[in-house]
Amino acid sequence: MIIDARKISWVRSDHTVLKNVDWQVRQGEHWSLVGLNGSGKTTLLKMINGYIWPTSGKLTVLNRPFGTCDLRELRKKIGWVSSALSEKIRPGERPEAIVLSGKFASIGLYEQPSPAERAMAYELLHKLGCKSFENRPFGLLSQGEKQRVLIARALMADPELLILDEPCNGLDLFAREQMLSIIAELANSPETPSMIFVTHHVEELLPCFEHTLLLKAGTVFKSGPTGEVMTPEIMTAFYDHRVSVQRQGRRLSVALNDDAAMESKF
Numbered sequence: 001m002i003i004d005a006r007k008i009s010w011v012r013s014d015h016t017v018l019k020n021v022d023w024q025v026r027q028g029e030h031w032s033l034v035g036l037n038g039s040g041k042t043t044l045l046k047m048i049n050g051y052i053w054p055t056s057g058k059l060t061v062l063n064r065p066f067g068t069c070d071l072r073e074l075r076k077k078i079g080w081v082s083s084a085l086s087e088k089i090r091p092g093e094r095p096e097a098i099v100l101s102g103k104f105a106s107i108g109l110y111e112q113p114s115p116a117e118r119a120m121a122y123e124l125l126h127k128l129g130c131k132s133f134e135n136r137p138f139g140l141l142s143q144g145e146k147q148r149v150l151i152a153r154a155l156m157a158d159p160e161l162l163i164l165d166e167p168c169n170g171l172d173l174f175a176r177e178q179m180l181s182i183i184a185e186l187a188n189s190p191e192t193p194s195m196i197f198v199t200h201h202v203e204e205l206l207p208c209f210e211h212t213l214l215l216k217a218g219t220v221f222k223s224g225p226t227g228e229v230m231t232p233e234i235m236t237a238f239y240d241h242r243v244s245v246q247r248q249g250r251r252l253s254v255a256l257n258d259d260a261a262m263e264s265k266f
């Protein structure tokens, strides 16, 4: 089991940030985690990565029950690609060194990598489409280029779980689609671990994310096969607004119904 969360809650002073969250992610499954701002996505991810501890409930990640495992060791097995990570990378750092640093779970490269590790870093840079800017300092890269380098860095550690935390944030239409096609290709590769794709936007959900968890106000609003979760009825209740769910090819989109869109303006 990749994630086994049983009724986990996280309470801070008088605020219940997560409440009775149940979530089971099995080996080989790719999930999307969808929630509005403030729904608790980051808090849940921090918990899965062992940075915070459930106030109540039972959490097992990568078959390691919290309370009996070394959380630093657990973290090495999880690749969490987020804007917070991007901000930690020094602007002068080059993509090759950034990817190699993933092997040593460090920000910055302080170890001497072996020829095999260098070869793996090159292979990953290639796989993530980073060849044309592999020598450019990180600070000069576009948002999409930075994301691709950071995904390569995460894969360098051979993780058992890869968390893509809003990878399309700040990307224009073309960069977003490029990013999504790279993720779709990753999902096709048998070496890719289970992925969790975090987003606010339903139209970013690729068919490879066959399961979806909808998080609303710290609770699981719905979880299960994406096709069963993404119905107009469920999404209308999820957003507290009448919405329609359209299917475009193998992708989905959600739109506010006209009158709901008008209501939300005023």
Ligand SMILES: Nc1ncnc2c1ncn2[C@@H]1O[C@H](COP(=O)(O)OP(=O)(O)OP(=O)(O)O)[C@@H](O)[C@H]1O
Pocket (backbone or CB within 6 Å): 012, 015, 017, 035, 036, 037, 038, 039, 040, 041, 042, 043, 044
């Ligand atoms: N340490 C804390 N103490 C008290 N409240 C907190 C703490 N951390 C987060 N919260 C609150 O918990 C709620 C969920 O926050 P969280 O960052 O997990 O949401 P999110 O779904 O990741 O939002 P976004 O999509 O905007 O990043 C918010 O109301 C936030 O203010």
